[in-house]
Amino acid sequence: DVKVTQSSRYLVKRTGEKVFLECVQDMDHENMFWYRQDPGLGLRLIYFSYDVKMKEKGDIPEGYSVSREKKERFSLILESASTNQTSMYLCASSPLSGQAVHEQYFGPGTRLTVT
């Protein structure tokens, strides 16, 4: 069974802290994604990685960075957390080829609150 796991379900951080959100997938997928989900806005892509050490900015990359040192792990970093980064963060992965090429598999999400 495919699985995407995220390091925390709930996280509370203070303004200015450096925050790491970790995502691990066990499906050997090439692509990995970080989204944030806000009411009424759907999912917005923050960053996308199509291979180890390769990344591409999404629609809202400002205030975020990412790291992909291993194929199975994709980290989202908030360099200096701000209250407007309070949100639900979703990680996803997808294969580069095959029948499921256009399907993304999601983790359960991390609800981050910045105070």
Place this chain on the structure above:
Amino acid sequence: AQSVTQLGSHVSVSEGALVLLRCNYSSSVPPYLFWYVQYPNQGLQLLLKYTSAATLVKGINGFEAEFKKSETSFHLTKPSAHMSDAAEYFCAVRAYSSASKIIFGSGTRLSIRP
């Protein structure tokens, strides 16, 4: 630019009634379209997808969607709602700038009345 528009941020139906969630897309190339579902406190999971084969697509849990090019629509239906269908539903389209990216709609929350 590609986009999807979901009509109605919240839809409420009675148990046993027809479920209809509306989605219209904008794409200058033949689209690949998806419906995802998010149950409370969970991530998204794929309900069904259209990839230019049959225009009527069947998904999991009794849902189906019909691709109508003339109406640029991909509405999601289920003949008889069940309490367990209460969730948020997202329509999405593959981005032509990258075959791996998906553009999501803003979501429709489905409530089921007993």
